[in-house]
Amino acid sequence: MLTIGTLSKKTGTKVQTIRYYEQIGLMPEPGRTEGGQRRYDNAQLDRLSFIRHSRQLGFSLDAIRELLDLSDHPNRPCHEADAIARRQLKQVEQRMARLKALRTELKRMVHECSGGRTGDCKVLEVLRDHSECLTEHEETGA
Amino acid sequence: MLTIGTLSKKTGTKVQTIRYYEQIGLMPEPGRTEGGQRRYDNAQLDRLSFIRHSRQLGFSLDAIRELLDLSDHPNRPCHEADAIARRQLKQVEQRMARLKALRTELKRMVHECSGGRTGDCKVLEVLRDHSECLTEHEETGA
DNA sequence: GCTTGAACCTCTAGCGGCTAGAGGATGTAT
DNA sequence: ATACATCCTCTAGCCGCTAGAGGTTCAAGC
Numbered sequence: 001m002l003t004i005g006t007l008s009k010k011t012g013t014k015v016q017t018i019r020y021y022e023q024i025g026l027m028p029e030p031g032r033t034e035g036g037q038r039r040y041d042n043a044q045l046d047r048l049s050f051i052r053h054s055r056q057l058g059f060s061l062d063a064i065r066e067l068l069d070l071s072d073h074p075n076r077p078c079h080e081a082d083a084i085a086r087r088q089l090k091q092v093e094q095r096m097a098r099l100k101a102l103r104t105e106l107k108r109m110v111h112e113c114s115g116g117r118t119g120d121c122k123v124l125e126v127l128r129d130h131s132e133c134l135t136e137h138e139e140t141g142a
Numbered sequence: 143m144l145t146i147g148t149l150s151k152k153t154g155t156k157v158q159t160i161r162y163y164e165q166i167g168l169m170p171e172p173g174r175t176e177g178g179q180r181r182y183d184n185a186q187l188d189r190l191s192f193i194r195h196s197r198q199l200g201f202s203l204d205a206i207r208e209l210l211d212l213s214d215h216p217n218r219p220c221h222e223a224d225a226i227a228r229r230q231l232k233q234v235e236q237r238m239a240r241l242k243a244l245r246t247e248l249k250r251m252v253h254e255c256s257g258g259r260t261g262d263c264k265v266l267e268v269l270r271d272h273s274e275c276l277t278e279h280e281e282t283g284a
Numbered sequence: 285g286c287t288t289g290a291a292c293c294t295c296t297a298g299c300g301g302c303t304a305g306a307g308g309a310t311g312t313a314t
Numbered sequence: 315a316t317a318c319a320t321c322c323t324c325t326a327g328c329c330g331c332t333a334g335a336g337g338t339t340c341a342a343g344c
Contacts, residue, residue, distance in 0.1 A: 020331065024330095
C-alpha cells in the first residue's frame with residue numbers, strides 16, 4: 001500500500017498532478033484509509049508510470065487515454081496503438097521541421113547583429129520585416 | 143484608418159487576439175469612432191506585424207514586449223536585443239535536441255510493431271517499461 | 285498515551301496564449 | 315429605411331499542470 005507521496009517519488013510525478021489525473025479520470029479512484037488518505041497498489045503504480053512515460057514521449061492526455069484503453073484489452077488488434085504512435089511521430093517530425101526553419105532564421109539574425117545601436121539592429125529589423133526572411137516559418141503550434 | 147477586421151486580415155491575426163494584445167498592453171489603445179469601434183493607423187499595423195512575426199519565431203509575449211521597447215528606442219545599444227535572440231536560439235536548439243530523442247524512440251516503437259494483438263504490441267510494451275528505451279528523453283517542456 | 289511535524293486532504297485560482305460564444309450595437313451599401 | 319456584415323463587451327474554456335490557503339491525519343519518538 002503506497003501513499004500518494006511514495007507514488008510521486010517513484011514516478012517523478014508531482015502529488016498534485018496525480019490528483020489531477022484522478023480528477024480527469026486518467027487514474028482510477030484509489031482506496032482510502034479511514035482518515036481519507038489515498039492508498040495505491042502496484043497496478044496503479046504501473047499505470048502512472050505508463051502515463052508519465054507516454055507524456056515524456058509527447059503524447060497528449062487524450063492519446064494516452066486511448067493507449068491505456070488498448071493496453072487494458074490485450075486481445076484486440078494493435079493497429080490502433082500503432083496508428084496513435086505514427087500520428088505522434090508525424091507531429092514530432094513536423095515540429096522538428098518548423099524548429100529547423102526557426103533556428104536558421106534566428107542564427108542569421110544573431111549573426112548579422114553588428115553590436116551597434118538598436119536603430120541599426122539586424123535582429124529588430126528582421127522582426128519588423130518578414131520579407132527579409134529566407135525561410136518560411138508559419139503556423140505557430142509548438 | 144483601418145478597422146480591426148482589416149488589421150486582422152493584413153496581419154493574419156484573429157480579431158480576438160488583437161483585442162487580447164490590447165488588453166495585456168502589448169498593443170496601444172487605438173482611436174475609436176463615435177460609436178466606439180476601434181480604428182488603427184499604419185504605425186499600429188507595423189507594430190502588430192512585428193508582434194506576429196516574433197511570435198512565429200517563437201518569442202514569448204514577454205520577450206516581444208522587451209523587443210518592442212528596444213525597437214522604440216533606436217539610440218540604445220543593441221546588445222540586449224541580441225541577447226534576447228540568442229536566448230531564443232538556445233531554447234530552439236534545446237527543443238530540437240529533445241524532439242530528436244523522441245523521434246528516435248517513436249520510430250523504433252513503430253518499427254517493431256508486428257501488427258498482432260495489443261497484448262504483444264511493442265508500442266504499448268515500450269510505454270509500459272522505460273528501461274526499454276535506448277535514449278533519454280526526460281523533462282517535458284515542449 | 286501524547287506530542288510533534290511531515291505528509292496528507294479539499295478547494296480555488298493562476299500560468300501562457302489565445303479561442304469561442306452569447307447577446308447586443310454600429311457602420312455601410314443599397 | 316433596411317439589411318446584414320462587422321463591430322462591441324463580457325465571460326468562460328482550452329491544455330496540462332502548478333501553487334497556495336487552510337485544515338486534517340498518520341507514524342515515530344518519548
